[in-house]
Amino acid sequence: xxxxxxxxxxxxxxxxxxxxxxxxxxxxxxxxxxxxxxxxxxxxxxxxxxxxxxxxxxxxxxxxxxxxxxxxxxxxxxxxxxxxxxxxxxxxxxxxxxxxxxxxxxxxxxxxxxxxxxxxxxxxxxxxxxxxxxxxxxxxxxxxxxxxxxxxxxxxxxxxxxxxxxxxxxxxxxxxxxxxxxxxxxxxxxxxxxxxxxxxxxxxxxxxxxxxxxxxxxxxxxxxxxxxxxxxxxxxxxxxxxxxxxxxxxxxxxxxxxxxxxxxxxxxxxxxxxxxxxxxxxxxxxxxxxxxxxxxxxxxxxxxxxxxxxxxxxxxxxxxxxxxxxxxxxxxxxxxxxxxxxxxxxxxxxxxxxxxxxxxxxxxx
Amino acid sequence: xxxxxxxxxxxxxxxxxxxxxxxxxxxxxxxxxxxxxxxxxxxxxxxxxxxxxxxxxxxxxxxxxxxxxxxxxxxxxxxxxxxxxxxxxxxxxxxxxxxxxxxxxxxxxxxxxxxxxxxxxxxxxxxxxxxxxxxxxxxxxxxxxxxxxxxxxxxxxxxxxxxxxxxxxxxxxxxxxxxxxxxxxxxxxxxxxxxxxxxxxxxxxxxxxxxxxxxxxxxxxxxxxxxxxxxxxxxxxxxxxxxxxxxxxxxxxxxxxxxxxxxxxxxxxxxxxxxxxxxxxxxxxxxxxxxxx
Numbered sequence: 001x002x003x004x005x006x007x008x009x010x011x012x013x014x015x016x017x018x019x020x021x022x023x024x025x026x027x028x029x030x031x032x033x034x035x036x037x038x039x040x041x042x043x044x045x046x047x048x049x050x051x052x053x054x055x056x057x058x059x060x061x062x063x064x065x066x067x068x069x070x071x072x073x074x075x076x077x078x079x080x081x082x083x084x085x086x087x088x089x090x091x092x093x094x095x096x097x098x099x100x101x102x103x104x105x106x107x108x109x110x111x112x113x114x115x116x117x118x119x120x121x122x123x124x125x126x127x128x129x130x131x132x133x134x135x136x137x138x139x140x141x142x143x144x145x146x147x148x149x150x151x152x153x154x155x156x157x158x159x160x161x162x163x164x165x166x167x168x169x170x171x172x173x174x175x176x177x178x179x180x181x182x183x184x185x186x187x188x189x190x191x192x193x194x195x196x197x198x199x200x201x202x203x204x205x206x207x208x209x210x211x212x213x214x215x216x217x218x219x220x221x222x223x224x225x226x227x228x229x230x231x232x233x234x235x236x237x238x239x240x241x242x243x244x245x246x247x248x249x250x251x252x253x254x255x256x257x258x259x260x261x262x263x264x265x266x267x268x269x270x271x272x273x274x275x276x277x278x279x280x281x282x283x284x285x286x287x288x289x290x291x292x293x294x295x296x297x298x299x300x301x302x303x304x305x306x307x308x309x310x311x312x313x314x315x316x317x318x319x320x321x322x323x324x325x326x327x328x329x330x331x332x333x334x335x336x337x338x339x340x341x342x343x344x345x346x347x348x349x350x351x352x353x354x355x356x357x358x359x360x361x362x363x364x365x
Numbered sequence: 366x367x368x369x370x371x372x373x374x375x376x377x378x379x380x381x382x383x384x385x386x387x388x389x390x391x392x393x394x395x396x397x398x399x400x401x402x403x404x405x406x407x408x409x410x411x412x413x414x415x416x417x418x419x420x421x422x423x424x425x426x427x428x429x430x431x432x433x434x435x436x437x438x439x440x441x442x443x444x445x446x447x448x449x450x451x452x453x454x455x456x457x458x459x460x461x462x463x464x465x466x467x468x469x470x471x472x473x474x475x476x477x478x479x480x481x482x483x484x485x486x487x488x489x490x491x492x493x494x495x496x497x498x499x500x501x502x503x504x505x506x507x508x509x510x511x512x513x514x515x516x517x518x519x520x521x522x523x524x525x526x527x528x529x530x531x532x533x534x535x536x537x538x539x540x541x542x543x544x545x546x547x548x549x550x551x552x553x554x555x556x557x558x559x560x561x562x563x564x565x566x567x568x569x570x571x572x573x574x575x576x577x578x579x580x581x582x583x584x585x586x587x588x589x590x591x592x593x594x595x596x597x598x599x600x601x602x603x604x605x606x607x608x609x610x611x612x613x614x615x616x617x618x619x620x621x622x623x624x625x626x627x628x629x630x631x632x633x634x635x636x637x638x639x640x641x642x643x644x645x646x647x648x649x650x651x652x653x654x655x656x657x658x
Contacts, residue, residue: 122643133597137635144632275464282461314472321465322447329454
C-alpha cells in the first residue's frame with residue numbers, strides 16, 4: 001500500500017515559493033542563454049535578486065517579528081563594504097572569481113550580523129515607533145561613518161583611517177575605500193546564478209526558522225509579547241535571533257548588489273533604500289515571502305517599464321504605490337474578493353468553511 | 366563669543382526643526398501615523414514663496430501667507446484623498462501611502478519646477494545685528510526664526526489649551542472613540558490638525574530656505590527626517606516635547622559641526638538620540654504608558 005505523504009499548509013506554500021523561484025530562474029536563464037532578453041532586463045537580474053533577498057530578510061523583522069525597521073539598508077551597506085574589501089584584498093590569493101564572491105557574501109553576512117547584534121541590544125529594548133526611529137538613526141550613522149572611511153591594502157595588510165586619508169600605504173598599495181567616493185574599480189563578480197543561489201538559501205533559512213520552535217516563539221512575541229513572556233519565552237533572546245538573522249541576510253545581499261557595479265558609494269544605501277525595501281515587504285504582504293519576492297521584482301522593473309513615459313515615470317510610480325495601498329485596504333473590495341473566493345470554492349466543490357480574514361495584514365493576495 | 370554665536374545659530378536651526386516637528390507630532394498624536402510626506406510639504410511651501418516673491422514681485426509677507434494657504438489646502442487634500450480611506454487599515458499601510466505621497470510631491474515638483482536649484486531670496490534681507498561692540502553678530506534671519514518659533518509655540522499652547530477645537534484635538538488624540546461619543550467630529554478635527562501642521566510646515570520651509578538659500582525638489586527630505594527625529598527625541602505626540610526636541614537637536618547639530626567634525630555631525634546627532642531613548646524610552650517629555658494586560 002502506498003504511503004500517503006501529507007504536507008502541512010505551511011510546507012505546501014514554502015514549496016510553492018521554491019518552485020516558482022526555480023521556474024523563474026530556469027526561464028530567465030534560458031532566455032539569457034538564447035539571447036532573447038532585453039539588455040535592460042538582463043542588467044536588472046542581479047539587483048532584483050539582491051532586492052528580493054533584502055525584502056525577504058526585512059520581512060523576517062517586520063512581518064514575522066512584527067517590528068518596523070527603517071534602517072535595513074544600513075546592514076546591506078555594512079555587508080557590501082566589508083565584503084567588497086575582503087574580495088579586493090583576496091584578489092591575489094584567491095584566483096577564482098566565484099569563490100571570492102562567496103567569501104565576500106560570507107564576510108558581509110558575518111559583519112552585518114555583528115552589527116545587527118550590537119545594534120539589536122539597545123534597539124530591542126524599545127517598542128513600536130521608537131524602535132523604528134532608532135533603526136533609522138543607526139542606518140544614518142552607518143552611512144555617515146562609511147562616507148568618511150578610508151581603507152587601503154598593501155603588502156602589510158589592510159590599513160584603516162577615519163575622516164581623512166591617513167592610511168599611509170606602501171608603494172604598490174591600493175586604496176579600496178576612498179571616503180565619500182566609495183569603492184571604485186570593483187571586479188564585477190556577481191552573476192544571476194549567484195543571486196539565485198543566495199535567494200534560495202535565504203528562503204531556506206527563513207522558512208526553516210519560521211517553521212521551527214524558535215519561529216513559533218518569535219511569532220508568539222509578535223502576537224502578544226506579555227502573554228509570550230508569561231509562558232516563559234525569553235523575549236529578548238528570540239527577538240535578537242530574528243533581528244540578527246535578518247541583518248546577516250541583508251549583509252550577504254550587500255556584496256551581491258555592490259559587485260554588480262564597478263563602483264559603489266555609501267549614499268546608495270540611504271534611508272530611501274531602506275524605505276524602498278520596506279515598500280516591497282508591505283506591498284507583498286507581511287510574513288508572505290513569495291509576495292516580497294514578487295513585489296521586489298515588479299517594483300524594480302516598473303520604473304524601467306515606465307521609461308516610455310520619460311519624466312513622468314516616477315510620478316506614475318508614486319501614484320501606483322498610493323492606489324495599490326488604497327485598493328488593497330478597501331473594506332468593500334476585500335469583502336467582495338472574499339465572497340468571490342467563497343463562491344469559487346463552492347463551485348469547485350470543496351466544502352471548506354470560509355476562512356475568516358486574518359487580522360493585522362496577513363498578506364494581500 | 367564664538368560659543369554664543371554657535372549657540373544662537375544652533376537655536377535658530379533648532380527652531381526650524383521644532384516648527385516642522387510640531388507638524389509631525391500633532392499629526393502623530395491624533396492620527397497615530399508617521400506622515401513622511403511632511404518634509405515635502407515644506408519644500409512645496411518654499412517654492413510657492415519663492416515664486417510669489419521673485420517671479421511675481423509680491424512683498425515677502427504676502428509670499429509667506431500664500432505659501433501657508435497653499436500648504437494648508439495641500440495638507441487637507443492629501444489627508445482627504447490618501448489617508449482618510451485608510452483610517453481602519455494597518456498602520457504600515459498608511460506609512461507606505463505617506464511615502465507614496467512624498468514621492469509624488471517630490472517628483473511633481475521636479476516636473477513643475479525642474480530639478481535645477483533655485484536661489485531663495487531671503488525674506489528679511491541679509492542684514493546683521495552687531496552686539497557687544499561688534500563681538501557678536503546675529504543675522505536678521507536668525508532673529509526672525511527664533512521669534513517666529515516663540516510666537517508659534519505660544520499660539521499653539523493657547524490654541525490647544527483654551528479653544529474648543531484645541532480641546533477637541535486633545536480629546537481625539539487621547540481616545541478617538543470616546544471623543545466621538547462626546548459629540549466631537551473626529552474627521553474634521555483630524556483635517557484641522559493636518560491643516561495646522563501643513564501651514565506650519567510652510568513657515569518652516571520659508572525660514573529654512575532663508576537661512577540655507579538653495580531650493581531643490583528634495584530640500585525638504587533631510588530636514589523632514591531630522592524633525593521627525595526631534596519629535597521622537599522630545600516624546601512623540603507631545604507639543605512641548607517637539608519644541609524642546611527640535612531646539613536641542615539643532616544646538617547639538619551645530620555644536621557637533623563646530624567642535625567635533627563637520628562630516629560626522631549627523632552621526633553625532635543620531636547617536637545622542639539613541640542614547641536619550643535608551644535612558645528615557647518614551648522621549649524627553651513623552652508619557653510612559655503602562656500596558657494593560
